[in-house]
């Protein structure tokens with residue numbers, strides 16, 4: 318019998334957290350209501366009380382709460398990030414997901430017992446980097462950036478005792494992992510500085526006859542015909558004119574979806590599968606969690622005959638940005 | 653609300669909308685505002701975010717019924733605005749089925765927006781605040797208590 322990887326689901330609110338737990342997430346990841354996490358949007362995330370309620374709810378059902386403090390401390394305000402780490406420990410989260418090496422050091426020294434995970438924003442793509450973080454900060458798990466092929470993921474797993482978590486579903490943000498400044502180019506703010514890519518206050522949706530235009534701080538990002546699915550105007554997913562041709566010059570607005578290669582992911586020893594989308598609604602969390610739960614459960618007994626049910630794909634396709642799915646880097650022929 | 657009941661995507665025939673436009677718009681506005689104020693009274697909406705709605709003008713348009721309601725939030729209460737004198741700060745437009753799917757948490761607003769079934773215009777950040785605020789509400793077993801549903 319193969320043991321299944323944990324299903325790690327996002328929550329930006331208490332109802333989303335409950336939806337994740339009720340639909341079969343093994344762990345739920347959250348953030349505080351401030352810029353110590355990379356989904357710092359108005360009205361989203363947890364304060365002390367909602368987090369305490371959420372932790373109680375999850376623990377009562379035997380699930381874990383992981384807290385993301387995955388932005389980089391800004392000059393002069395390092396204390397805010399330290400406070401977030403202390404608060405997370407006080408709240409009793411099961412693990413803290415950190416990206417910054419200085420913060421890892423702080424958390425490890427100040428709270429020697431706290432379980433720490435290395436965030437995808439930490440940008441560790443090699444086992445050397447991961448083993449370094451294990452040696453120095455005793456991290457238990459690392460989340461791999463979405464840039465590795467399946468064979469590369471397997472190579473990392475073979476060469477480390479740190480648990481490996483990979484992305485399984487959600488909007489693609491390659492972020493160069495952890496170093497994308499595209500958003501700053503248009504509006505002076507990026508995920509690693511203010512905790513949000515393309516913050517809503519710079520976004521304008523303009524309905525014109527026959528088309529909708531989206532702008533980021535005045536920069537035209539895309540134009541959608543009336544029947545075309547729309548996407549959020551992040552610079553990487555815009556259509557730009559390059560040498561006389563207008564197309565998705567950086568990235569297609571697709572979602573990552575690993576259903577098809579789930580058996581391989583389990584076989585190579587991935588310890589946890591993560592779903593993107595703390596900014597999405599409880600309805601999204603419900604749909605994605607229950608679909609991935611069903612798919613994972615169908616593999617519970619190391620079943621050789623894994624079939625991706627069309628209903629699963631339909632459910633996931635519906636909630637995808639751009640309504641297109643891809644295996645991302647996992648099956649890319651080049652490295 | 654009710655997990656075992658699925659609201660299908662539907663569109664009412666066009667004549668309903670043309671009829672709807674000829675009817676007075678105030679019943680929708682009153683019902684909507686009564687519902688929001690009931691949620692306020694039950695302290696379901698977080699105060700820090702409510703403050704960000706102060707004096708903003710909202711418009712909700714139901715495309716296939718031709719219904720439309722405008723309202724504002726001021727001094728701790730939602731109030732209907734019967735003859736808006738300016739463009740709303742935030743406007744929603746969708747068919748009835750999309751609103752029902754949203755309210756029952758059956759569909760995600762982003763999904764409906766990306767698939768162009770829900771149109772949101774105006775101040776994007778305000779839209780996000782409203783969306784996140786509604787997402788964070790823990791609806792109590794609901795239908796029996798809100799005055800809108802009782803009548």
Ligand code: SF4
Pocket residue numbers: 489490491492493497498499500508514515551552553554
């Ligand atoms: S511009 Fe794209 S790749 Fe860069 S942070 Fe934003 S979503 Fe990610």
